[in-house]
Structures are given as C-alpha cells and as structure tokens.
Amino acid sequence: MNLTKLRRQFPALMQQVAGKSPIFLDGPGGSQVPQQVLSAMSAYLGYYNSNLGGAFFSSDKTVELMANARQAAADLLNAPSRDQIVFGANMTSLTFSFSRAISRDWQAGDEIIVTNADHYSNVSSWQQAAEDQGVKVNTVLINEADCSLDLAHFASLLNQNTKLVAVTYASNTTGSINDIQRIVAMAHEVGALVYVDAVHYAPHELVDVQALDCDFLACSAYKFFGPHLGMVYGKREHLEGFTPYKVEPAKDAIPGRWETGTQSFEALAGLIAAVDYIADISELDDSHSRRDKLAAAFTKTKQHEMALSEHFLTRLVNYPKIRLFGIDDLERLSQRTPTFALTFEGLEPRQVSEFLGKQHICVWDGNFYAQGLCEQLGVLDKGGVVRIGCMHYNTIEELDKLFDLFDQLI
Ligand SMILES: Cc1ncc(COP(=O)(O)O)c(C=O)c1O
Structure with missing residues (x-):
C-alpha cells in the first residue's frame, strides 16, 4: 500500500493548521473523506x-x-x-x-x-x-x-x-x-x-x-x-x-x-x-469484480492497521501510568481494530484530549455512547476514556508524535 499516494487523496490530511500537519486519530467518530467522494x-x-x-x-x-x-x-x-x-x-x-x-x-x-x-x-x-x-x-x-x-x-x-x-x-x-x-x-x-x-x-x-x-x-x-x-x-x-x-x-x-x-x-x-475509493486501494484492474477488489483492499489495509496496532502496543508498554482497556496481546492483533481505550493516572480524559487538541492531534474522550461498557469498566462517571482511533491512512510517524506528547504530558 503506497501510503504517501493514498494520503494525498485526502484534503484534510494535506492541510496545515497553524503551520502544522494535523494528526487525525479520531476515525471511530467519523473518518476523513477522500477527494473522489467530495467530487461525486x-x-x-x-x-x-x-x-x-x-x-x-x-x-x-x-x-x-x-x-x-x-x-x-x-x-x-x-x-x-x-x-x-x-x-x-x-x-x-x-x-x-x-x-x-x-x-x-x-x-x-x-x-x-x-x-x-x-x-x-x-x-x-x-x-x-x-x-x-x-x-x-x-x-x-x-x-x-x-x-x-x-x-x-x-x-x-x-x-x-x-x-x-x-x-x-x-x-x-x-x-x-x-x-x-x-x-x-x-x-x-x-x-x-x-x-x-x-x-x-x-x-x-x-x-x-x-x-x-x-x-x-x-x-x-x-x-x-x-x-x-x-x-x-x-x-x-x-x-x-x-x-x-x-x-x-x-x-x-x-x-x-x-x-x-x-x-x-x-x-x-x-x-x-x-x-x-476502498476498492481502488486493491490496485486490481477492471477484470476483477468490485467485491474482489474490496476483499483485496481490506487485506492490505488490515495488514497496515495491524502494524499500527503492534507499534502502538509495543510503545505503550513503557508507559506504566497509562492504562489500556482491551486486547494487548500481540498474538491477537487480528481480533481487534486499531482503536485504543486509555486512562491516564492523575489526569481526566478531557485534560488529555485538550492537551493533544492544542497540538492539533485529534482524539476523542468520553464514553462514545458505549455506556454499558464504560459502566462495567468503572470509568463512566470518571469522564470515560481517551480513544486513540487509527484508520488505514494513519502512519507510524504520527503515532510516534503522539507518544512524544505523552512524554510531555506525563
Ligand atoms: C459502533 C457504533 N454503532 C452505532 C453508532 C451510531 O451510528 P450513527 O451515528 O450512524 O447513528 C456509532 C456512532 O458512533 C458507533 O460507533
């Protein structure tokens, strides 16, 4: 998957906000949109x-x-x-x-x-x-x-x-x-x-x-x-x-x-x-059906998303003050999406998302209407969690920038 070429299709990913490239880790709340969708x-x-x-x-x-x-x-x-x-x-x-x-x-x-x-x-x-x-x-x-x-x-x-x-x-x-x-x-x-x-x-x-x-x-x-x-x-x-x-x-x-x-x-x-747009990620020609292209495209994006999950989870191990809710086993990456629910010792989820938001790293905090889950995990009345949500357009470098900010925050 040629990530540079793929990212160029998204105006949101190419923009500068206050001289910086924003980092969108808010995908589970709504993904960014490629130019071909806007044009259609x-x-x-x-x-x-x-x-x-x-x-x-x-x-x-x-x-x-x-x-x-x-x-x-x-x-x-x-x-x-x-x-x-x-x-x-x-x-x-x-x-x-x-x-x-x-x-x-x-x-x-x-x-x-x-x-x-x-x-x-x-x-x-x-x-x-x-x-x-x-x-x-x-x-x-x-x-x-x-x-x-x-x-x-x-x-x-x-x-x-x-x-x-x-x-x-x-x-x-x-x-x-x-x-x-x-x-x-x-x-x-x-x-x-x-x-x-x-x-x-x-x-x-x-x-x-x-x-x-x-x-x-x-x-x-x-x-x-x-x-x-x-x-x-x-x-x-x-x-x-x-x-x-x-x-x-x-x-x-x-x-x-x-x-x-x-x-x-x-x-x-x-x-x-x-x-x-998704089918085109396959780079298969039109002798293939759209369904076949979609299958090939998702194989590619899943592979990249698993690499993002592996990188994220491997780095997270070094942050004992950050708690992850969910699968952390690198052998089970195929059983999760690259969406991570976190709490930070001594910090409200909103404080974390505001700090990141000021640096134009977009992440959501809260319960995301997953009320039963947040209740069972005991975070519902504590502002929920910080959600880091990767999509196939995210990069390892973006995750490294996120961890740089975790270093400043903690
Ligand atoms: C898992 C899940 N189900 C349902 C919904 C609700 O979807 P909609 O916004 O299309 O009503 C959301 C929205 O965030 C969601 O994440």
Missing part, C-alpha cells in the same frame, strides 16, 4: 439535483444513482441483491425504525439480548421496544481483562424465549472484534434473530452478510470515508415479512417500504465513491 457529491448537487420519478434527465440520473448506490452497498456487504439494502439518515434512526417493526409481535414472556460491548443505539432502541411490549431484556457482560464479549454468559442467557440478539461486530471504544458467525449460529439454534451493528467494524474489515448468516446488519458511511448516511442489510424474508411504520402513499415493495421520505441523494453519490 458536489457533481450530483451541481448538475443533477432532483428527485425520483420525473420525466426529465436529472430525475433519470437520480433513479440511476439510487440503484448504483444500492449495488455499491450490496458489494460492500455481500448482500445477495441490492433490494436488500435500506438507506436512511444514520444507523441510529434506522435501528429505531427497525426495532419498532421487528418488535410488533413480541409478547410478555419473550426475551431479548443486548450487550455491554455495544454503542447504545443498538441497546436503547431494543430496550424501549421491549419495554413497550413487556419483554425481558438480558445483557451480556464483557470479559474485563480484554474487553471481549463473554460468550459463556451469552450462552447462559439464550433460551427458547429469546426473540432477538442485538450485538456489535466490534467495539467502538476498545476495538475488540466479536465472533459474529458463532453468535449468529448460537442464536439461530433457539430461533432468535440477530441484528448486527457493523458501524465500527466496516471501515476496517470486509463484511460478508451471507457468510455471517445474520438477519440484519447496520453501518454508517461516514465511518468508512463517505458522507453521513446510514444503511441496513436485511434478509429478504424479513424485509418482506415485517411491517414497517410508514406514511400511506409510500411503496409496499422492498426496500422502499423501509425508507421514509426523500433520501440524501448527494450522500448516495458519496457512498458509491467511498466504496470505489
């Missing part, structure tokens, strides 16, 4: 801004764009058909809307499972639906030593009454990746559906909804180099079988029946360009 969005708005179903060229273009965006998302997730991709404003609002529809026939005595590894968009939506239907909510704990999901605890909570399991593919706070294929197989054994939050996972690794056999999977384009846009994959039988709440004249056919109002067409233009 401005071209749509500049030349074709319209709506669906008109008898003129820009409306035709919008219809075509929508189909192409669904295909790009289907390629990214390996959905069997583009009709199984639903778009919306963001993952949270889509998950709310799916939770209302999926919970319609839940009854007292039914149960659902959520986890302490999850962002609360994949917890609260289900908790509120459960409360409305009188359904019991069980919560899977994490193993505090490495912040992985406690699968023995999960197994003990599953039973014939379990209707749904809502689980994250990877923690947006600690980077720990969950074995979704296994979780889905266990859930399906008792007849429960599985709703996967792939928001944090999707920028780092190739998603394959068919291999996972999950019932639903949600992600957000602004985390994988695109614009603010959410999407949900669903199995055809579920998208056709469940009944969404929708306005009367809206379509009954999938996927339109799940989409409320006018979509952000400029964001859909950006999504296509973001998926193509």
Whole structure:
C-alpha cells in the first residue's frame, strides 16, 4: 500500500493548521473523506439535483444513482441483491425504525439480548421496544481483562424465549472484534434473530452478510470515508415479512417500504465513491469484480492497521501510568481494530484530549455512547476514556508524535 499516494487523496490530511500537519486519530467518530467522494457529491448537487420519478434527465440520473448506490452497498456487504439494502439518515434512526417493526409481535414472556460491548443505539432502541411490549431484556457482560464479549454468559442467557440478539461486530471504544458467525449460529439454534451493528467494524474489515448468516446488519458511511448516511442489510424474508411504520402513499415493495421520505441523494453519490475509493486501494484492474477488489483492499489495509496496532502496543508498554482497556496481546492483533481505550493516572480524559487538541492531534474522550461498557469498566462517571482511533491512512510517524506528547504530558 503506497501510503504517501493514498494520503494525498485526502484534503484534510494535506492541510496545515497553524503551520502544522494535523494528526487525525479520531476515525471511530467519523473518518476523513477522500477527494473522489467530495467530487461525486458536489457533481450530483451541481448538475443533477432532483428527485425520483420525473420525466426529465436529472430525475433519470437520480433513479440511476439510487440503484448504483444500492449495488455499491450490496458489494460492500455481500448482500445477495441490492433490494436488500435500506438507506436512511444514520444507523441510529434506522435501528429505531427497525426495532419498532421487528418488535410488533413480541409478547410478555419473550426475551431479548443486548450487550455491554455495544454503542447504545443498538441497546436503547431494543430496550424501549421491549419495554413497550413487556419483554425481558438480558445483557451480556464483557470479559474485563480484554474487553471481549463473554460468550459463556451469552450462552447462559439464550433460551427458547429469546426473540432477538442485538450485538456489535466490534467495539467502538476498545476495538475488540466479536465472533459474529458463532453468535449468529448460537442464536439461530433457539430461533432468535440477530441484528448486527457493523458501524465500527466496516471501515476496517470486509463484511460478508451471507457468510455471517445474520438477519440484519447496520453501518454508517461516514465511518468508512463517505458522507453521513446510514444503511441496513436485511434478509429478504424479513424485509418482506415485517411491517414497517410508514406514511400511506409510500411503496409496499422492498426496500422502499423501509425508507421514509426523500433520501440524501448527494450522500448516495458519496457512498458509491467511498466504496470505489476502498476498492481502488486493491490496485486490481477492471477484470476483477468490485467485491474482489474490496476483499483485496481490506487485506492490505488490515495488514497496515495491524502494524499500527503492534507499534502502538509495543510503545505503550513503557508507559506504566497509562492504562489500556482491551486486547494487548500481540498474538491477537487480528481480533481487534486499531482503536485504543486509555486512562491516564492523575489526569481526566478531557485534560488529555485538550492537551493533544492544542497540538492539533485529534482524539476523542468520553464514553462514545458505549455506556454499558464504560459502566462495567468503572470509568463512566470518571469522564470515560481517551480513544486513540487509527484508520488505514494513519502512519507510524504520527503515532510516534503522539507518544512524544505523552512524554510531555506525563
Ligand atoms: C459502533 C457504533 N454503532 C452505532 C453508532 C451510531 O451510528 P450513527 O451515528 O450512524 O447513528 C456509532 C456512532 O458512533 C458507533 O460507533
């Protein structure tokens, strides 16, 4: 992977702020955006801004764009058909809307499972639906030593009454990746559906909804180099079988029946360009399918991200006043994303992020809506953690600059 060439595609990475190159380690909160995404969005708005179903060229273009965006998302997730991709404003609002529809026939005595590894968009939506239907909510704990999901605890909570399991593919706070294929197989054994939050996972690794056999999977384009846009994959039988709440004249056919109002067409233009940006990292020619290019691209980015994780964790060992929550074993780098949750002895997370922010190193502090996780780790009422979030565009040199500042800080 030619990192210099790749980084040149991102205006944000090339800018100078007060004479310095900013360092973006805030990727899990929203990644930076390459020029081809910006150009696609401005071209749509500049030349074709319209709506669906008109008898003129820009409306035709919008219809075509929508189909192409669904295909790009289907390629990214390996959905069997583009009709199984639903778009919306963001993952949270889509998950709310799916939770209302999926919970319609839940009854007292039914149960659902959520986890302490999850962002609360994949917890609260289900908790509120459960409360409305009188359904019991069980919560899977994490193993505090490495912040992985406690699968023995999960197994003990599953039973014939379990209707749904809502689980994250990877923690947006600690980077720990969950074995979704296994979780889905266990859930399906008792007849429960599985709703996967792939928001944090999707920028780092190739998603394959068919291999996972999950019932639903949600992600957000602004985390994988695109614009603010959410999407949900669903199995055809579920998208056709469940009944969404929708306005009367809206379509009954999938996927339109799940989409409320006018979509952000400029964001859909950006999504296509973001998926193509990732595919282009493969440097494969057009004799290969976009899906094959994506697979090759993620192999490259994962390799680089594992090198970043190895460097970060190896250097961190020399800082006894910094505590890491999550996987620190160099033999297990493939089980994590390069996202690191830290606390600093004697310093509030906000003090650390402010200090770094003054040097134009962008990192987030807080709980990142991973409320259950921060509560279980005992940091919820202490300002959460400092999150160092690397993406494939980050460099070893940037991490070294970060550690130089840790030296000044401690
Ligand atoms: C793991 C995870 N899930 C869900 C969300 C919510 O996504 P959205 O902002 O698209 O609603 C986020 C946002 O940070 C996240 O990190």
